[in-house]
Amino acid sequence: MLHPDTFKENLLDWFKINQREMPWRETTNPYYIWISEVMLQQTQVKTVIDYYHRFTERFPTVEELSKANQDEVLKYWEGLGYYSRARNFHTAIQEVAESYQGKVPDSPELFEKLKGVGPYTKAAVMSIAFDLPLPTVDGNVFRVWSRLNNDFSDTAKQSTRKAFEAELLPYVESEAGQFNQAMMELGALICTPKSPLCLFCPVQSHCEAFQQGTVEELPVKTKKVKKKTIQQDCFIIRNSKGEYLIEQRQEKLLNGMWEFPMYEHKESQQKVNKLLDDNVEIPDKPIYQLKHQFTHLTWNIKVYEIKETISFEQLTSNPQFCWLNLSDRNQFNFPASMHKILDHLEKQNSED
Structure with missing residues (x-):
């Protein structure tokens, strides 16, 4: 059964010791954190790191990127795929340069109006860069939270995302950025889609799916239409x-x-x-x-x-x-x- 206080404490203690070294975790610059979050969508961490270094070296500031032409931006993105991410991000940065004097807004309401910023990106950047109390719900968090609560709700539905965000809200009232990253890291390293490492899980005692023997059945997600x-x-x-x-x-x-x-x-x-x-x-x-x-x-x-x-x-x-x-x-x-x-x-x- 989930015990809110000790669950968060156990999770953050584990994260502080076991988190992977990533360049975007060494900064509080919202521009750099935003770059990493956009790159990490649909792409593995090990692939992103080299691209992140090259991109931030070439475009170290909002101003530099806002002045670049799209062809050059796409060239530095080449190989990451999902190129609409790069185009939208470039447009959003130009909006930041023009409307916010080159500073990424620390208001979630303003930030989410920028091109390409969805609920996840808003929550990730605002919580990690500014420690604002917004829970991130990505594939890792869907999986971890479904298993912790033995929740068989369909994670492909928007209603499930909304419900999970509401349930996670109390945990991000403080240390929001750390908690969100810890949840995602747990999903990436321990609570994996197949063969999760339950015996090494720092929050195993809180996990209802582990106690019920249903870990491998979760999360539930309706299959997509055939390609x-x-x-x-x-x-x-x-x-x-x-x-x-x-x-x-x-x-x-x-x-x-x-x-x-x-x-x-x-x-x-x-x-x-x-x-x-x-x-x-x-x-x-x-x-x-x-x-x-x-x-x-x-x-x-x-x-x-x-x-x-x-x-x-x-x-x-x-x-x-x-x-x-x-x-x-x-x-x-x-x-x-x-x-x-x-x-x-x-x-x-x-x-x-």
Whole structure:
């Protein structure tokens, strides 16, 4: 059974000794803490650390980041995925620079109005940076709290989040940042999704699921809808200089990043004909194939090389298109799928 006073004491004593070293735990700067929280969404700590160092070295202040252009920001984000996070964060920082004299607001009401700030980010940044009494409820906390209370509520429902936040509120009246981080750390290190280390848990005596033998059944979360799969055709088109045609994405997904012209299979012949203002013969066999997984969909990509050398100038005036020399690939923001194709082309060229 959960005993509020001793539970919090046991948890914080464990956290003070066992917390992992992370660069964002060595600062109270809300800008840096905010950066870390945005990066950590959907991404593991060990992956984030190097990105965090590079990002904060290049953009050490709100002012520096607010003045940067989006392409450069995305370049420093490249490889972390979920690029809308970076775009939203960049926009939010520009709002901070313009409306709050470059200082991250310490008011939850003002902070949550900034672009991309949801309930979790608001609670995490406000509690860790300013010790405001807001409970964070992420995947780790859902799991820990469900097990501690032997609660079979569906964690995919907004009503469950609201209920958990209300139940956790008394625990963040003091040491909010420490408590929130301790709960998340417990979920990451001890109360793991599979094979939790219950025998080493500092709050085992408070855990109803442990006493009832239901730990492995929790948390309850309704399954998401099956991923959609899209067949994509990607085209390698070269000019007389041996440069490759690339296009800047206009769609919401991976917006602003560069790719070789790519279209859904069902419309690719029509689209590539329109692009080149010609009837183009697409080869029977692709030169490369790959699969790229997103959270909500999968791309099955077939890469075709258009044999004809293109010598036209009409695309040059369109900023959506550009000619790429492979040696300049690092000057552009490419998603992971395009990096694989670029690697294949470089290998192919070295063998020719």
